[in-house]
Amino acid sequence: MIPVQGFEGQTVAVLGMGRSGLAAAAALQEGGAQVVVWDDGPAGRDAAAAAGYDLRDMTTTQSFDGVTALIVSPGIPHLYPAPNPAIAAAWDAGVPVDNDIGLFFRSFATADWDRFDVTPRVVAVTGSNGKSTTAALIHHILIENGRPSQLAGNIGRGVLDIDPAHDGEVIVLELSSYQTDLARALTPDLAVLTNLSPDHLDRHAGLGGYFAAKRRLFAEGGPDRALIGVDEAEGQYLANQLIEGADDDRVIRLSSGRKLDGPGWSVFARKGFLSEYRKGRQVGSIDLRPILGLPGAHNHQNACAAYGACRALGLGPKGIEAAMKSYPGLPHRSQLVVERDGVRFINDSKATNVDSTAKALQAFSKIRWICGGLQKDGGLDGLLPHLDHVVKAYVIGREAEAFARQLAGADAEICTTMDVAVARAQADAKPGEVVLLAPAAASFDQYDSFEKRGDDFINCVMNATS
Template sequence: MIPVQGLTGARVAVLGLGRSGLAAARALRAGGAQALVWDDNPEARARAEDEGFATRALLRVGAFDDIARLVVSPGIPHLYPRPNPVIAAALRAGVPVDNDIGLFFQSFATPDWAMFDTAPRVIAVTGSNGKSTTSALIHHILEHAGRDAQLAGNIGRGVLDIDPPVSGGVVVLELSSYQTELARSLTPDIAVFTNLSPDHLDRHAGMGGYFAAKRRLFAEGGPDRAVIGVDEDEGLFLAGQLSEGRGDDRVIRVSVAGKLGGPGWNVVARKGFLSETRGGKQAASIDLRGVAGLPGAHNHQNACCAYAACRSLGLAPRVIEAAFHSFGGLPHRSQLIGERDGVRFVNDSKATNVDAAAKALSAFDNIRWICGGLEKEGGLDGLAAASGSVRKAYVIGREAAGFAMQLRPEAEVCTTMQAAVDRAVAEAEPGDTVLLAPAAASFDQYDSFEARGDDFVRLVRAHLDR
């Protein structure tokens, strides 16, 4: 646990008692603060009371009169599409609003570090797609290299649940826009921006607000080194803002869309080969085509980002390359479930938006595509260019018929995952890939993308076991 510093003796309200909220309450208590907690769910409040926390209804009159700070869970909106009433009440009372990420950065460094040979480091990863894989890959490379490393944030452990760092330790954080937008303190040593595509637009009032939330990690945080995917205009703009000149190697530009020139520090993947250039000269090259856990150009971008972050820590290219080959990938992200009679089955349930699904489609040939769900803003036009390898689509979801009408490949309305898997299996031929890449949220039929992916895996394995 990371005890919260700077709030000793203060009363701090905690809104939302999921994983991050309870962890924040525990860390506040460990740091000498009094956490007063609330959740609309009575069961969540009961669990907190069982741990000795006092609850407080935060909408009653005078609830914030003695509160020094309000800490909120990431899923609770604080501005758009409208502020949560509790957050609005705190702001009217002049109470600062924060989250567990802000508390972490406020509390991570301690006087004990004076005894360390090497100060601990924090690598923070954000972006629309690939941030989980990139974070997990960085963590895997560091462990492969014998470095003490912890994985936290949206993946792994809660940020305040991790162990206090040791000398030379590295904490890898996956951070969503919900987290970067609100944290009052953001001070990573290395910050990574993978890419940007439309997502969570209602929460951020459009693309400008969404990009601004991501940008805070770099503008507010002032990292020593920034790894920036520059294949979108926003990333290119961000790299330009952070750089002092063409040769400024504090910014590492990453691309999988084209060659990057100039005297700066660049990491590019083209046609399956990762290339690092610095000062206009090639420093290293890695063949990614045989890396089973990182299929497709989108995973090659993840590899470039992870490579650049680890090179910033001084790891040798060949050490990183060896770690690539032992990386098994993450569940629900280009996850190979199995193969039978020449047909592969791949679970990419995390492809919850059009851009992520398009990248998944571009990684395979002869695709039997299971897609559909709760459609996000912006429509499905972005899938057209990537659907050339699709032999047929099998559409799930409550609005499957409307979803199917927007697709260019032949599409069959299946509605349920069971029907989609059964039809895809029945029609698949040797050389085909049955791919779940929904291009939509899961909440019309499932509680999460994980639950949707687990259902797909269960049905596929039942087929493979026959």
């Protein structure tokens, strides 16, 4: 645990008693704060009471008398589509609002670091797609090369739940826009933006607000080095804002699909080959095609980001390549479940939006595609250019028929439930084809999370008869 600094003897309120809220409350107490908590749901309040915390309804200005700060869990809206009543009450009371990420960055460094030979470092990864894989891959490469590392944030452990840093350790954080948007301290040593595509638009009042939340990771603390995916205009804009000149290697540009060979530092992948350029010269390359844990162009983009981060941390190309070859992939992210009778079953339940699903569809040919769920804003038009790899779609979800109607030109069968979709796809599939779960939608119409949806897919696949 990371004891929170700066609140000893003060009363701090925590809103939201999920994983991050409970960890924040414990870390605040460990640092000497008096903690009061609240959750809008009875289950959260019951969990807090069971953990021994004092409950206080924070929906009135008076409830913040004597409170120094309000710490908010990432799932709770603080501005759009409307501020949570407790957050609005904190504003009225003049109480600063922060989150666990802000607490982490103000508390991670301690006096113990004075005796370390190598100062610990923090790598923070954000983006619309690929940030989980990128963060996990960086962590894997570091461990495989003998560098101590912990993985936390939106993946793995909560940021305040990790162990205090060791000499030379690298903390790898995956941070969502919900986490970067509110944190009052954001000071990573390396910051990574994988890419940007429309997502969580209701929470950020549009794409501009969403990009602004991501941009805070680079603008607020000024990382020593920034790695920016420049395949979208927003990434090009951000990279340009951060440089002092064309040869400024504090910014590493990343791309999947186009060559970057200018005077600065860049890492890109084309046709399955990763290349590193510095000052106009190639200084490293990796053939990514045989790496089973990183299939498809979208994973090659993740590989570029992880490679660049590890190079910035001082690792050599050969050590990075060897570690990539042993990377097993993440559950629910292009995860090979089984190969049966020449048919591969791939679980990409994390593909919850159009952009990530489009990348999944490009990664394989001859796809039996299981899709559908709680559709996000913007429709499915972005998928239409990528349906040429789809032999047939098997649509699940409560609104499966409406979802299927948008897949113009595709052979689509309404299945509604996962067990029916898996059974139909397996019965139809021929050797050399892929049965791919890549929903292009959120899970909440039928499942508590994308993980639960992916687990159901795996169970249906493993229980199906060949």
